[in-house]
Structures are given as C-alpha cells and as structure tokens.
Amino acid sequence: QVQLQESGPGLVKPSQTLSLTCTVSGGSISSGDYYWSWIRQPPGKGLEWIGYIYYSGSTYYNPSLKSRVTISVDTSKNQFSLKLSSVTAADTAVYYCARRLGAAAGFDYWGQGTLVTVSS
C-alpha cells in the first residue's frame, strides 16, 4: 500500500520561502508510471493544484504560481519537495502531496496534508 507523508514547518513568515517534503513509502518514486504532485487548500476553500514532477526531474507548474514554485525530487530518499517563495497570508493552506497515474490522470493516493500558516 502506497503512503505519502508531508513534512515541514507549520509556520512561515511573510516574504520567506515555504519548504515542504513528501516521503513516499510502499512504492518507488522512480516508477515510470507516476507523476508526483502538490495540491493546496486554503482553510474553508477549494483545492488548487500547484504542480507536478516526474522521477526524471521534468516538472509542470500551475501558471498562476509558476514564478514562485520549485518542485524537486530525490529518488535516493524516495522523496519530492516543494518550495514556494515570497509567501503572503494568501498562501496559508493545507498542503497535500499526491500521486497521479499518468500525466493526464486523477490523483489516486494523497498524503494526510499539512497546515502551513503564513504569519509574522
């Protein structure tokens, strides 16, 4: 059974960089079948896709966040990471990592999510 687990600081100051890591267990992140994504959900609001990475390192980001987002992968640790720069209060959200079967598929496994609050 594949499991995903987000980790990282729960509080980030405005203008700083938010950094999160997703650890994948029960399966290899290097499997060529999957795309590894970040998705966020502001409190009481809907879901917003941030971007995804393939094990080879190729990425695709939401155009609305592209200038501030970097997603990277560490296959040796079976992890992928998110960096979101110049954060504001609007970036306060539950951040989920998720697995996508194929570049045009749905998200079949999700982490439990981690709340990141942007506040001084």
Next chain:
Amino acid sequence: SYELTQPPSVSVSPGQTARITCSGDALPKQYAYWYQQKPGQAPVLVIYKDSERPSGIPERFSGSSSGTTVTLTISGVQAEDEADYYCQSADSSGTVVFGGGTKLTVL
C-alpha cells in the same frame, strides 16, 4: 483561465439519488475525475476517466458525461456520503483544474 463550475450545495434525503454536476468547455476533450472529501481528511478519488470506479468505492457512486457537463451520481445516498465533492480535469495545455466543490448534505 479555465474553470470548472459546480453547484455550491446539494441536499437529499437518505435513500434518494444525488446528482452533482460539473461544467467546463474542455470536458468533451478531457477526462473528468471526482473526489470525496470529509472534514479534516484528504480527498479520495471516487470516479476516474468520467465514469470508472476505483476498487473499494461503493457501486452506488457512478459518473457520466454529456457534452460540456459531467455528472456524479450517488444512488441510495447514505448518511456517510455527506461530504464535499470536487470535480477535476485539465485544460488544453495540461494544467490541472478543480471545480469549486459541492457540499452534499444528507437530510
């Protein structure tokens, strides 16, 4: 930017049929996916590729597509089905898009 439109809320009595719609111009060309999210939990995929049901999802969940609208149908609604439901698809460039979500209330 591309948008998927869902009704904010749907209410049904137990045992009835709930239908949640999702509209988007690219839906005739892109598959739709549906997620169920209960409070404090991560979303769960309940329908993929418009109408396919993942293993472990009850048969009362079904999906259909017609033109620019896809529909999630829950037959014989149970109290445990009360949740937020999100549709998801992609635009022509591959950018993933989620609908705004529909709160299903079981009366």
